[in-house]
Amino acid sequence: MALNRIVLYYAFTPLPDPDAVRLWQRALGEKLGLRGRILISKDGINGTVGGELNAVKQYVKTTREHPAFRNLDVKWSDGGAEDFPRLSVKVRDEIVSFGAPGELKVDQDGVVGGGKHLRPEELHQLIDAKKASGDDVVFFDGRNAFEAQIGKFKDAIVPDVATTHDFIKELDSGKYDDLKDKPVVTYCTGGIRCEVLSSLMVNRGFQEVYQLDGGIVRYGETFGDAGLWEGSLYVFDQRMHLEFTPDAKTIGECVRCQAPTSKFENCSNAECRQLTLYCSACAADPQTQRCPDGCPA
Secondary structure, three states, rough: OOOEEEEEEEEEEEOHHHHHHHHHHHHHHOOOOOEEEEEEEOEEEEEEEEEEEEHHHHHHHHOOOOHHHOOOOOEEEEEOHHHOOOEEEEEOOOOOOOOOOOOOOOEEEEEEOEEEEEEEHHHHHHHHHHHOOOOOOOOEEEEOOOHHHHEEEOOOOOOOOHHHHHHOOOHHOOOOOOOOEEEEEOOOOOOOHHHHHHHHHOOOOOOEEEEEEEEHHHHHHOOOOOOOOEEEOOOOOOOOOEEOOOOOOOOOEEEOOOOOOOOOOOOOOOOOOOOEOOOHHHHHOOOOOOOOOOOOO
């Protein structure tokens, strides 16, 4: 039986001809029988693809042979092509949709003026050092708020954002101004959203901004569930969530009965389909797999 894998990857780098990269990436993905989603812009590439292990290895090797992508940041996980409906390769204004394409600055070394990268081990060293001097490190979630319902860092601040586009308004609201003189560690799934978010925070006067290198995925690879992470990790494919070890806590709650769950389901109302947490019992009946307070208009 063939082994299958999924890779999550990105690279911030100037691309003078994004459409040429799109054509090449589509041809490469189709040749290797991969499925997934690849976004390309003038600022780089962001993707997640799955397929047979050797095909995915060849994809990564060939992509890294492009001079712009030699430093491609890659994370591996279980799964395969069946976790995606198709191969989608598109050119966009941004490879992460913050709605600030003119604010981001990128050179051949990546994002200019972002937060300081911390490997998982360095994150713990920072926390210990700050604690010794009487300071607390603030974790700042760089994902959509619903993702944090099933997993987050202990005591993290979870901004009230439904989409990545909401972050700029959220940062400009003033509600986090008290953090501008504190050490703030941004984190997200694989690290890419924090590349942009940390630079937006620095631009707005946050003085000591860090970003978790490789995101939650790399932290989980390093510490499993024995560190500061709690719960499951939401992922944007048909797996929906993953756990780093069998010891993972279940911190999500069913919106109907508050039973522990990490399973997101669409509301059974065909006109709503809002993604919400349901336990297996409530998800088994269309009458209980509905928004408990009525579907949004």
